[in-house]
Each structure stands twice: as structure tokens, then as C-alpha cells.
Amino acid sequence: MSSNLVDDSAILTVNQLSKSFGGVKAVNNLSFSVKENNIHAIIGPNGAGKSTLFNLITGVITPDTGEIKLSNQDITSLRPDKIAERGVSRTFQNIRLFPDMTVFETVLIGTYLLTGGKLLPAVFRTKSFRNKEREAKERIEEILKFVGLWDMRHEYAARLSYGNQRRVEIARALATNPVLLLLDEPTAGMNQQETKELMQLFSQVNNQGITILIIAHDMHLVNTLSNQITVINFGEKLVEGPPEMIQNHPAVLEAYMGRAEANA
Numbered sequence: 001m002s003s004n005l006v007d008d009s010a011i012l013t014v015n016q017l018s019k020s021f022g023g024v025k026a027v028n029n030l031s032f033s034v035k036e037n038n039i040h041a042i043i044g045p046n047g048a049g050k051s052t053l054f055n056l057i058t059g060v061i062t063p064d065t066g067e068i069k070l071s072n073q074d075i076t077s078l079r080p081d082k083i084a085e086r087g088v089s090r091t092f093q094n095i096r097l098f099p100d101m102t103v104f105e106t107v108l109i110g111t112y113l114l115t116g117g118k119l120l121p122a123v124f125r126t127k128s129f130r131n132k133e134r135e136a137k138e139r140i141e142e143i144l145k146f147v148g149l150w151d152m153r154h155e156y157a158a159r160l161s162y163g164n165q166r167r168v169e170i171a172r173a174l175a176t177n178p179v180l181l182l183l184d185e186p187t188a189g190m191n192q193q194e195t196k197e198l199m200q201l202f203s204q205v206n207n208q209g210i211t212i213l214i215i216a217h218d219m220h221l222v223n224t225l226s227n228q229i230t231v232i233n234f235g236e237k238l239v240e241g242p243p244e245m246i247q248n249h250p251a252v253l254e255a256y257m258g259r260a261e262a263n264a
């Protein structure tokens with residue numbers, strides 16, 4: 001497999017990345033790239049290293065070796081807030097929302113990054129801070145309307161339906177103006193209708209020019225939504241290609257689909 005090391009259209013390049021926990025090689029010499037504007041899926045059996053990969057890309061953990069580039073700029077081992085500032089945003093496998101915050105407040109936290117996150121201008125409410133605050137509120141309105149949550153903006157986020165909680169997380173991620181959005185099993189635990197609606201939302205997000213890297217077990221979602229799939233197993237890249245190639249690939253069937261629910 002080529003690792004696309006000098007691919008100009010790549011927004012994200014992962015090059016020979018490794019991370020071990022004790023004796024476990026969670027990510028093992030992994031190389032792949034994500035093309036700009038693609039919806040790129042990462043699939044693989046439980047424990048294959050998918051979440052570890054997301055934690056490495058977002059700076060939550062640092063790799064043992066290897067590099068990660070965002071639009072050809074090295075972001076390996078940068079702090080998570082610095083990586084977010086450069087345009088990488090994510091949602092988590094388990095929804096993470098504060099129980100006492102409304103939908104609007106939750107998304108406001110996302111825009112805090114954009115307003116500079118500085119305390120003093122906020123305390124003294126300088127003119128420039130007020131301007132940024134107004135811009136942030138307008139942006140939240142735009143985002144909440146986009147994800148279909150504007151009418152629920154005053155409700156507590158954590159009390160919404162599961163599907164709408166996921167929308168809040170996506171809205172919060174969009175509030176940082178990402179160029180690359182990482183979605184970690186975003187439809188896990190959702191019913192069919194919620195899954196269908198979220199898939200439509202992901203397409204709409206992608207149509208706004210945001211590249212998506214998605215971890216998913218739902219092969220219908222992966223095959224319908226993504227244009228490129230990287231299959232990993234035991235932390236290593238097993239195979240990579242468009243859905244039509246991956247669906248029937250013998251190595252994938254053996255490593256992944258044989259163990260998954262037979263819905264491919």
C-alpha cells in the first residue's frame with residue numbers, strides 16, 4: 001500500500017505512527033492520508049486502535065514515533081487546544097455534555113476558542129470583546145439552525161433525545177470552525193431514524209467544505225457515506241480503498257466483517 005507521503009490534496013497525513021501501552025501496540029507503524037473534502041472512514045474490529053488514533057491526531061496522547069501533518073504542517077505532539085485552533089475538531093464515542101448547560105451555552109463553549117478565550121477582555125467587556133461576543137452569538141444561531149436545534153436552544157442539552165445530544169456535540173465542534181471533523185462512532189446506540197438523519201447531517205457538513213474522518217461499525221453508513229475507507233487491525237493498516245473495493249475484500253471479511261453483525 002502506498003502511504004501517499006507527498007499528496008498535495010491531503011488535508012491530513014499520518015506517517016509511520018506508533019503508540020504502545022505497556023506491551024500492547026495500539027497503533028503500529030500506521031500511515032495513511034485523508035484527502036481534502038473527503039468523508040474518510042476508519043474501520044476495524046474492537047481494539048484495533050481506532051480511538052487511540054483519534055487521540056493521537058487530536059493531541060490527547062503523544063505518539064512514540066511517527067508524525068501527523070495537517071495541510072502539510074507538522075502537528076505531532078502539539079497540545080490539544082493548539083490542534084483545535086488549527087482546525088481539528090471532534091466528537092466522542094460516549095456523548096460528553098455538561099448536565100447544567102443549555103444547548104446554546106454548550107455551543108458557546110465551542111466559540112470561546114474563537115473569541116481568543118482571554119479572561120481580561122471578558123471581565124472589562126472591552127469593545128473588541130463585545131464585538132467578538134456578538135459575532136460568536138450570530139455564529140451560534142447560524143450553526144444551531146444548520147443542525148436543526150435552534151428551537152431547542154434554551155433546553156438543557158443533556159436532557160435531549162440521544163440523536164439531538166449528538167447534534168449538540170456536532171454543533172459545538174462546528175463552532176470552532178474546523179477544517180477537519182473527527183467523528184468517533186457518532187451513530188452508536190442511535191435508532192434507525194436518528195442514524196438516517198445524522199447521516200444526512202454529516203453529508204451537509206461535508207458539503208460546507210469540511211473534511212470528515214469517521215470511525216464507524218455500521219457498514220451501511222460507511223458504504224453509503226464515505227468515499228475512502230482505511231481498515232485497521234491490531235493497530236496496523238490492513239487495506240485501504242473506496243467502499244466498493246473494501247466491501248468484498250477477503251482480508252477485511254476475515255478480520256472485520258466476519259465478526260461484525262452481518263449487515264454489510
Ligand SMILES: Nc1ncnc2c1ncn2[C@@H]1O[C@H](COP(=O)(O)OP(=O)(O)OP(=O)(O)O)[C@@H](O)[C@H]1O
Nearest residue numbers: 021024025026044045046047048049050051052053
Ligand atoms: N490508555 C490505555 N492504556 C492501556 N491500553 C490501552 C489504552 N488505550 C487503549 N489501549 C489498548 O490499545 C488497543 C487499542 O484500543 P482502542 O480503544 O484504540 O481500539 P478501538 O479500535 O477504538 O476499539 P473499539 O472499537 O472497541 O472502540 C486495545 O488493546 C486497548 O486495550
